[in-house]
Amino acid sequence: MNSLLQQFHQQIRLANRESEGGPGIVRDLDGPVRRRYPVTPGASYAMVESPEGLGDDPDHWIARTAAFFTARGERVEWKTYSYDEPADLGNRLQSNGFQKEDDEALLLGESAALVHGVALPAGVTLREADSPQDYHRIHELMQTIWGPRDGDMTExxxxxxxxxxxxxxxxxxxxxxxxxxxxxxxCRYSPGTDFASMWGGSTLPRWRRKGIYRSTVTWRAQRAIDRGYRYMRLDTSPDSRPILTKLGLQHVAETTPYVHSSPLTRMGD
Known part of the structure; x- marks a missing residue:
């Protein structure tokens, strides 16, 4: 494990700060499993991970986690990293009813490496979201690109x-x-750490490859620097990865989600 990945592991994963949450979010531990879920099932996404491994009986903790979220009638994502133990964690998750989704690359690096001048197309502007209407419009964008999702992430x-x-x-x-x-x-911040993280970046298809996504990278990186965050973390798709690695971010690990849906959530899909 390289030094930057080690810092991320210690400051973010072991501290149970994988994905910060606001009001109505529970963050707790069940043995070696770190859980994030909404007080009201379905009000937000549920996610778990196991950065310290699963001990001598991994299947016990996997089945227990699946049962917990099934009882809540809730879809849950088990977020894995390529260095997690046991080495066959992905296979064990699938054997317990979790479905593998697409791999992403974990990129880490200096926030300053991401700050570059980018010219936007004529008539296009970039600004901070500043009203409920802005968040509603962002929700419509996400629905257009990704289709219906559990809960309202933008709210x-x-x-x-x-x-x-x-x-x-x-x-x-x-x-x-x-x-x-x-x-x-x-851009989400983890106070008391060196890390900020970038999320989203969804762009309407006909507006891609025009510098729009890249402009949001620069804006977010500068905000992180202004707030005192030296390092940036991203989970990247194949579309955005080349842009970011060219800027100097390191591809340090793979991250793969495994999703378990209860009978109730499957009926509602």
């Missing part, structure tokens, strides 16, 4: 920002305030 972001304005910054790219948002992204 959760709005509540989190409202409860603690220093917890994250949300940026959008648009032509004007009345037309669809072209791209939206956010």
């Amino acid at each position: 959760e972001l709005r509540r989190e920002k409202e409860a603690d304005p220093t917890s994250l910054d949300v940026v959008l790219v648009e032509q004007d305030r009345e037309t669809p948002v072209l791209c939206a992204a956010w």
